[in-house]
Amino acid sequence: MDGWPAISEIADDVKAGRLKAVDLVKKSLKAIEENREFDAIISTLQDRALERAVAIDGRPSGRLAGVPFIAKDNFLTLGGKTTAASNILKPFEAPYQASAIERLEAEGAICVAKANLDAFAHGSSTENSDWFVTKNPHDKTRVPGGSSGGSAAAVILNMAPFALGTDTGGSVRLPASFVGAVGVKPTYGRVSRSGVVAMASSTDVIGPITRSAGDAALVLDVMAGKDELDSTTIEKPDSLSDTSFDFSGKKIGIVKEYMQEGLEPGVKSVIEASIEKIKQAGAEVSDVSLPSLPLALAVYYIVCPAEVSSNLSRYDGQRYGYSAAEARNLDESYELSRQQGFGAEAKRRIMIGTYVLSSGYYDAYYKKAQTVRTKIIHEFTDAFSKFDLLIGPTSPTVAFKIGEKTADPLKMYLNDIMTVAANMSGNPAISVPAGLSDGLPVGLQMIAPMGADGPMLAAAKAFEELPK
Amino acid sequence: MSKLSREDVLKLAALSKLKLSDEEIGRLQDELGEILDYVNLLDSVDVSGLKPTYQVSGLKNVYREDQPKDYGYETQDLLKNAPATQDGQFKVKRVL
Numbered sequence: 001m002d003g004w005p006a007i008s009e010i011a012d013d014v015k016a017g018r019l020k021a022v023d024l025v026k027k028s029l030k031a032i033e034e035n036r037e038f039d040a041i042i043s044t045l046q047d048r049a050l051e052r053a054v055a056i057d058g059r060p061s062g063r064l065a066g067v068p069f070i071a072k073d074n075f076l077t078l079g080g081k082t083t084a085a086s087n088i089l090k091p092f093e094a095p096y097q098a099s100a101i102e103r104l105e106a107e108g109a110i111c112v113a114k115a116n117l118d119a120f121a122h123g124s125s126t127e128n129s130d131w132f133v134t135k136n137p138h139d140k141t142r143v144p145g146g147s148s149g150g151s152a153a154a155v156i157l158n159m160a161p162f163a164l165g166t167d168t169g170g171s172v173r174l175p176a177s178f179v180g181a182v183g184v185k186p187t188y189g190r191v192s193r194s195g196v197v198a199m200a201s202s203t204d205v206i207g208p209i210t211r212s213a214g215d216a217a218l219v220l221d222v223m224a225g226k227d228e229l230d231s232t233t234i235e236k237p238d239s240l241s242d243t244s245f246d247f248s249g250k251k252i253g254i255v256k257e258y259m260q261e262g263l264e265p266g267v268k269s270v271i272e273a274s275i276e277k278i279k280q281a282g283a284e285v286s287d288v289s290l291p292s293l294p295l296a297l298a299v300y301y302i303v304c305p306a307e308v309s310s311n312l313s314r315y316d317g318q319r320y321g322y323s324a325a326e327a328r329n330l331d332e333s334y335e336l337s338r339q340q341g342f343g344a345e346a347k348r349r350i351m352i353g354t355y356v357l358s359s360g361y362y363d364a365y366y367k368k369a370q371t372v373r374t375k376i377i378h379e380f381t382d383a384f385s386k387f388d389l390l391i392g393p394t395s396p397t398v399a400f401k402i403g404e405k406t407a408d409p410l411k412m413y414l415n416d417i418m419t420v421a422a423n424m425s426g427n428p429a430i431s432v433p434a435g436l437s438d439g440l441p442v443g444l445q446m447i448a449p450m451g452a453d454g455p456m457l458a459a460a461k462a463f464e465e466l467p468k
Numbered sequence: 469m470s471k472l473s474r475e476d477v478l479k480l481a482a483l484s485k486l487k488l489s490d491e492e493i494g495r496l497q498d499e500l501g502e503i504l505d506y507v508n509l510l511d512s513v514d515v516s517g518l519k520p521t522y523q524v525s526g527l528k529n530v531y532r533e534d535q536p537k538d539y540g541y542e543t544q545d546l547l548k549n550a551p552a553t554q555d556g557q558f559k560v561k562r563v564l
Binding site for chain 2: 091092093095096188189202228231232234292295298299301302309313316317318319320321323325327328329330331332333334335336338339342344347348350351352354355356358364365367368369370371372373374375377378409410413424425426450
């Protein structure tokens with residue numbers, strides 16, 4: 001199966017009648033069928049996708065006319081089930097669609113399938129999925145990263161020109177880095193989360209996974225903007241996709257805390273080579289220290305479970321989702337439905353969240369973590385008064401082996417050590433393919449000032465265009 | 469490594485409306501202890517003079533008119549995922 005041209009070219013060809021949306025959807029479905037062994041996809045939306053394609057071919061219009069895409073299975077979509085890869089939502093059929101999906105469809109895009117994830121997006125490998133583990137397209141014995149691992153693998157397996165993910169602690173950037181795709185975590189509030197299964201509401205963002213920064217910018221631009229159904233959304237600047245960027249004279253900070261111990265030598269050398277290229281392009285590159293960044297993961301593992309325990313309280317077996325039939329009364333129905341419907345990781349996070357929010361521990365854990373969060377934000381603000389962009393690796397390692405970390409939850413949590421800080425602060429960040437280490441992809445992470453998604457995407461594009 | 473007591477885990481499970489098997493309780497005593505040990509590294513961080521940050525959008529009090537709006541959803545569509553319904557409403561098990 002061949003790859004896909006740039007998304008803007010596909011849409012132009014559909015509008016000019018040179019390509020048919022129906023053929024594009026069929027091409028997408030064929031790639032999904034041919035690559036089933038990778039377990040990237042939970043379900044297809046074949047009937048609805050083909051129906052939409054026929055309608056679009058009749059009257060092609062929009063910036064994404066006829067462009068197929070794949071949504072992580074925590075986006076509510078019509079035409080099939082939305083499971084969040086969890087047992088408790090396995091029977092769930094959404095009665096309405098996520099705002100992000102609606103905006104993409106309004107510009108002519110077609111959702112063809114739902115991608116695998118760690119159940120409820122709790123994880124960094126897809127090994128917490130209640131369905132199956134997605135395999136890395138570069139090496140089937142390795143994970144694709146997570147939690148948006150199915151979306152990332154799908155893009156590299158040419159199942160669609162783009163896929164959607166969600167990033168609460170690194171869940172778009174980490175898998176993008178592990179499979180060699182571009183993954184964007186926009187500024188907090190950039191894209192409406194209405195109709196997306198909530199994980200940690202103070203850090204959840206939606207982002208595209210693509211083959212190029214240009215594609216990502218176009219998709220993000222379509223999804224971005226205020227939405228009355230998500231009151232945390234922020235005003236969108238005129239365009240996020242037509243900014244230009246030249247490294248010449250730009251001040252780029254290498255995050256010292258991300259280049260220290262624990263970084264695999266192979267990853268380190270790819271990142272150092274990237275830094276050298278950026279220097280050659282005329283940027284003023286220097287080290288910058290944000291001493292509280294190593295605390296971000298501990299902050300995250302208090303704040304995130306706290307919000308998870310609250311957001312998952314809605315799964316009570318009464319209004320939708322799995323319900324334990326044998327329960328004799330309402331209380332037992334709650335307890336048994338949740339016991340049987342939630343996997344080990346969801347239970348772990350609910351329990352930690354309940355612990356750190358309970359009276360007597362609230363100040364010591366939750367409030368303390370949110371105060372350290374302020375410290376991290378101050379360090380970012382300070383760094384961005386001196387630098388246009390911060391860079392470093394997306395992950396300290398390349399994709400790890402399936403099963404390598406499943407026995408130790410804390411070891412699994414450490415995968416997010418370099419991505420979580422941007423979630424705690426709200427800053428936009430992106431992972432861009434930087435090269436290979438022993439045949440496995442390495443991602444370069446760029447972190448930008450609040451709201452500077454456009455310049456960040458332009459910088460990523462400029463990086464892609466630097467001589468190899 | 470500190471380990472949570474069985475009583476602590478059971479208390480958290482009750483607050484969380486989760487029933488747990490004996491095997492799950494034993495495992496969570498260790499795992500929660502290990503995770504709390506890790507996050508305890510924040511204990512020694514000096515945060516004097518700083519206030520907590522609960523959200524980062526910079527927005528405050530986003531209001532709308534308090535009026536019903538028709539989003540075009542049918543009651544039957546919103547009820548179709550429910551395990552039990554009656555007269556267009558959710559039906560739950562007896563409370564007592």
